[in-house]
Amino acid sequence: MNFDLSDEQRLLQDSVERLIADWYTFDHRRSYQEDKAGYSEAMWARYAELGLLALPFAEKHGGFGGGAIDIMTVMEAFGKALILEPYFATVVLAGGVLRYGASEQQKMDIIPQIAKGSMKLAFAYAEPQSRYDLFDVETKATRDADGWTLNGAKGLVLCGDAADKIVVTARTAGDTRDTDGIGLFLVDAEAPGLARRGYATQDGLRAAEITLHNVPVRFAQVIGDPAGSLPIISRVADEAVAALCAEAVGCFIKMQTITVDYLKTREQFGRKIGTFQVLQHSAVDILVELEQSRSMAMYAAMMVSECDATKRERAVSAAKVQIGRSAKAIGHQSIQLHGAIGMTMEYSIGHYFKRAAMIERLFGDGDHHLRRLAALGGLIDPH
Known part of the structure; x- marks a missing residue:
């Protein structure tokens, strides 16, 4: 295998490391952490300006068509600075769900907003009983005439208190630990019936506990197959x-x-x-x-x-x-x-x-x- 970075990847690496060196010393980080959001909105805007928020998305959806090596380069630089902003939650997690599961219309509606920094997302997949098993889902999605209704609870939703939209895993069929019958739903953070309790994690970042009580989801908010998303x-x-x-x-x-x-x-x-x-x-x-x-x-x-x-x-x-x-x-x-x-x-x-x-x-x-x-x-x- 060739472990050398390409010229474009080295340019990306240099750009991100310069940004971090200029704006993310340990003292900078401490001041960003004291902000109400727990991170710097100004830095989020700089990531958008540099193209980092658009990096892994296809060009036709407003991205730059970057791959896993590009993300590796960015994440390594971010690890050196202990960044607080919800890049991992928005671009890697929820963004990954969009890239692999969303319809063309959903991608065109959401990805450009992520790329310009005007929308943050979170991925609510973990539950109190699930530990590391991604298929262990108790949250229920019940179909009705207008779409789906979600009921359940999600834990340790990374940057869940800052997200504008939340990708939620919910069971549409089967028992709690079945690998089939799991769907993905894009829920507005302010949707009726959705409650968030945000808190700081041990490493200085933010997460949230989320409860869903009769949360309505339209058909257009379903990502992919509602019974086969695992x-x-x-x-x-x-x-x-x-x-x-x-x-x-x-x-x-x-x-x-x-x-x-x-x-x-x-x-x-x-x-x-x-x-x-x-x-x-x-x-x-x-x-x-x-x-x-x-x-x-x-x-x-x-x-x-x-x-x-x-x-x-x-x-x-x-x-x-x-x-x-x-x-x-x-x-x-x-x-x-x-x-x-x-x-x-x-x-x-x-x-x-x-x-x-x-x-x-x-x-x-x-x-x-x-x-x-x-x-x-x-x-x-x-x-």
Whole structure:
């Protein structure tokens, strides 16, 4: 496989990293977090101006036709800055549902608004009992003369309190854990019967608990087959995991840089602590974990467009397993090498550790993906 970026991808990488360097220092992030929305609307407008919000969508729908490698490039840069804006929720998650499941009319109505920054979306797929099983859906969709009526509850809806529209998974037929009978519905955030309770997550981002009580949904708001949407959901989840792996690598790069800089400046017993051999060994361990994670994240990004679901899922799960292991190893070593200061809110390293820990659990932790990888026969096809 060729892991080199194209000229266009390097240009994208340089543009995003310049934007981050100019507008997203740790102090910038802290000030953005204090905003009522929990992020910066001005930065959201800059993402739109740079074309990042339009990146993965087809040109005929107002996008730039970018692929998984482009998203990987952006997410890695965003991981370095710990961005707060709902890019992942809007563009990767809900945007992925639109790309794979929406009708042409739905795409033409919604994607241009996403691209120019005037509409934010969220994806409500998780429920209190579902854990990591995407097919475990209790929320009900009942058909009537005017469309559908939704009843149920969704948890940990990323950026759900900021979304203008919410993509909701709901069961139209079958039992709670059936793989068939699941539909996707595009619901207005202010629809009657929909209630949101927003809150800050441990990593400083935002999420919401959503309840749906007799929420009306018109036929035009149904995305794809109302009884057969699990393949779309699964594919979007795989792309989401690949994007999260790239973001995690960005976090790891920054954690490694911050830690090495600290070892070069902190003095103990009249010497820079970076001269102590045991601490040098720990720094090398961090670098090894970073490079392993970088390789697997790139592999996942290159395989996530694979039409063969089994090959795609193997690559994604293998990458998520490595990311999970590296998140724990790099996080623990970085905090340990910083000592007590690493646990303070004023110092950045702990914030990176929190985000890496959250990424490790989103869309399945390492143990979940290791089991999935084993069930798929491992990363290498024995045949």
